[in-house]
Amino acid sequence: MRMTIAADVTPSVLKQAEVFVEFDSFRPKRAVDATVGRYRIKTAESPGELLAALRLRHEVFFRERLGRTLPGEIDFDRFDLFADHLIVVDEEANRLIATYRMLCSNFARRFYSETEFEIEGFLAAGGVKLELGRGCTVSRRWIGRSRAPISSRCWILRI
Numbered sequence: 001m002r003m004t005i006a007a008d009v010t011p012s013v014l015k016q017a018e019v020f021v022e023f024d025s026f027r028p029k030r031a032v033d034a035t036v037g038r039y040r041i042k043t044a045e046s047p048g049e050l051l052a053a054l055r056l057r058h059e060v061f062f063r064e065r066l067g068r069t070l071p072g073e074i075d076f077d078r079f080d081l082f083a084d085h086l087i088v089v090d091e092e093a094n095r096l097i098a099t100y101r102m103l104c105s106n107f108a109r110r111f112y113s114e115t116e117f118e119i120e121g122f123l124a125a126g127g128v129k130l131e132l133g134r135g136c137t138v139s140r141r142w143i144g145r146s147r148a149p150i151s152s153r154c155w156i157l158r159i
Contacts, residue, residue, distance in 0.1 A: 023054055027079065030104075031045075032086060038092045039088055040088070040089045043086060049096075057134055058070060061075055076148075079101070087099050102131070104130050104131075105128050105130070108151070113133075
């Protein structure tokens with residue numbers, strides 16, 4: 001079973017969210033696709049899948065953790081279109097249950113981590129860098145058991 005997500009990105013939703021980008025320009029940088037039991041782990045491949053990941057992040061980071069919502073109910077920042085977004089789909093429930101953002105120096109000049117930490121020395125060192133962040137899962141009321149151990153912390157690695 002393939003997950004279908006309505007691509008309901010309208011100009012009014014984008015304006016409400018103060019996101020003035022072309023979601024249609026989103027394309028994955030690297031393809032990931034694996035199935036483990038009922039769970040499919042894959043790279044978001046379309047603007048609709050990206051939107052679903054951004055909505056899940058909003059649900060977890062804003063509605064659940066902060067008790068508030070953003071206009072448009074998406075969690076989007078300037079790094080999202082340069083990143084790949086891993087998504088985990090429960091194939092039996094046909095539902096997105098987790099997401100994790102991967103930002104690679106092959107495709108992005110800047111990292112979110114630079115806004116929080118002084119990492120210039122690390123970034124100046126040779127090699128390809130990969131930042132992992134904005135990871136979250138749906139609440140246990142949706143998956144029927146405790147939340148999976150995905151951290152919302154941000155990690156940046158040299159690969």
